[in-house]
Amino acid sequence: MKQTTWMLTCLGMLAFSADALSLSPEQERLNRVQAVQQKYPDIKFEDYVYGALAFSPDAKAQYENMMAFPPFESEIDKGRQLWETPFNNGKRYADCFPGGGRNVAGNYPYYDETMKKVVTFEMALNQCRANNGAAPYKQADMNTMGLLTAYARTLSDGMLMNIKVKGSGALAAFESGRHFFYQRRGQLNFSCASCHVDHVGEILRTEYLSMLPGQTTHWPAFRGGDYALFTLQRRYSACNQLVRAVPMEIGGEEYNNLEYFHSYLSNGLPLKSSVFRK
Amino acid sequence: MGKPLAIVTAVSLSLLLAAAFISPARAAEAPQPEPTGQELAFDNRKGNCLACHAMPGEPKAVTNTNIAPPLIGMAARFPDRRKLYGQIWDATRANPDTAMPPFGKNGILTDAEINKVVDYVYGL
Numbered sequence: 204m205k206q207t208t209w210m211l212t213c214l215g216m217l218a219f220s221a222d223a224l225s226l227s228p229e230q231e232r233l234n235r236v237q238a239v240q241q242k243y244p245d246i247k248f249e250d251y252v253y254g255a256l257a258f259s260p261d262a263k264a265q266y267e268n269m270m271a272f273p274p275f276e277s278e279i280d281k282g283r284q285l286w287e288t289p290f291n292n293g294k295r296y297a298d299c300f301p302g303g304g305r306n307v308a309g310n311y312p313y314y315d316e317t318m319k320k321v322v323t324f325e326m327a328l329n330q331c332r333a334n335n336g337a338a339p340y341k342q343a344d345m346n347t348m349g350l351l352t353a354y355a356r357t358l359s360d361g362m363l364m365n366i367k368v369k370g371s372g373a374l375a376a377f378e379s380g381r382h383f384f385y386q387r388r389g390q391l392n393f394s395c396a397s398c399h400v401d402h403v404g405e406i407l408r409t410e411y412l413s414m415l416p417g418q419t420t421h422w423p424a425f426r427g428g429d430y431a432l433f434t435l436q437r438r439y440s441a442c443n444q445l446v447r448a449v450p451m452e453i454g455g456e457e458y459n460n461l462e463y464f465h466s467y468l469s470n471g472l473p474l475k476s477s478v479f480r481k
Numbered sequence: 482m483g484k485p486l487a488i489v490t491a492v493s494l495s496l497l498l499a500a501a502f503i504s505p506a507r508a509a510e511a512p513q514p515e516p517t518g519q520e521l522a523f524d525n526r527k528g529n530c531l532a533c534h535a536m537p538g539e540p541k542a543v544t545n546t547n548i549a550p551p552l553i554g555m556a557a558r559f560p561d562r563r564k565l566y567g568q569i570w571d572a573t574r575a576n577p578d579t580a581m582p583p584f585g586k587n588g589i590l591t592d593a594e595i596n597k598v599v600d601y602v603y604g605l
Contacts, residue, residue, distance in 0.1 A: 390582075390587050390588070390589055391582040391587070391589065392573070392582050392583055392587060393580065393582070397580045398580070401578070401580060402548050402580060405546070405547050405548045406545045406546045406547050406548065407532050407533065407546060407548060408525075408529075408531055408532040408533075408544050408545070408546055409544070409545050409546075
């Protein structure tokens with residue numbers, strides 16, 4: 204009996220992975236979007252960027268009120284100062300990006316063929332620092348890198364997420380991110396998909412669960428009563444800890460690949476930084 | 482021949498010592514009041530059943546969840562106590578895709594704790 208169950212489990216896993224591997228990134232994205240559309244036909248695709256708020260008109264109204272005069276505005280100003288302060292050589296961050304850094308964040312992460320790895324926006328900012336003789340920021344440091352992105356990403360507000368997966372290296376990185384998303388982990392045995400695919404829009408004790416498409420468009424978020432700054436990868440870490448899994452390194456390869464997959468799934472949705480979240 | 486024996490003796494001795502160190506430490510811990518089945522079921526570090534299950538017959542249960550079937554009429558719906566126990570011990574047995582954590586299998590709740598939760602849930 205036990206053996207049969209075990210065999211069935213193995214067969215199930217085989218069937219699952221074969222199925223997942225045969226899906227192209229675009230097919231995967233369309234499937235995930237259609238699943239949300241079927242379950243919630245009244246929610247517009249553009250509104251997926253509101254995540255959990257999309258399920259609650261009351262919460263969304265409160266959010267709109269708060270966003271008219273964001274209480275964390277002064278934090279974004281600190282980020283602006285970081286962004287505008289020239290390096291010792293007189294150059295600025297704006298010189299490192301096309302268009303002075305406007306409408307670029309939606310192209311990140313991308314897969315770099317020469318480095319053979321995924322490059323996030325944070326990595327590009329650090330690269331800019333290095334090119335201009337400044338030491339890199341720690342990506343987990345919300346008071347430097349976090350604040351810097353809180354401003355830098357506002358320059359891409361309205362840009363549509365535009366992640367590309369081309370070539371075998373890029374596809375392998377995407378697959379690794381996809382695997383992370385569907386893999387159960389932690390003592391509580393959840394995958395990201397358990398909450399953000401299987402139970403989208405349902406309520407975990409008091410919280411609506413946001414949909415996968417649209418989850419990467421609006422970072423960093425200022426969370427909770429003290430408006431703590433959360434970059435996207437800090438949120439990954441928080442969701443890992445929720446299920447009592449050991450979080451990965453912020454800025455490390457696992458999370459970068461996850462962010463690559465995850466961001467592709469938000470393709471076509473508008474960016475908006477920085478926002479409030481519970 | 483004499484050397485390995487010495488090592489074995491040394492190892493068992495250190496094990497004994499370790500045991501001697503551990504037991505008094507355990508005994509010195511402040512006695513915790515034993516949580517009730519209801520407390521275990523509500524506590525978000527323990528059963529956290531309310532994250533996913535409403536309890537329509539339990540006025541003290543505060544939750545908005547709609548993830549899983551409400552826990553109500555349990556005695557009638559689970560005449561076999563072992564089945565209820567099994568569902569909490571490892572829900573993936575009945576449904577490999579379930580979101581419900583395997584409380585016993587992954588050591589989230591002890592055997593005794595699951596039994597208390599089952600007793601409590603049976604009254605719902």
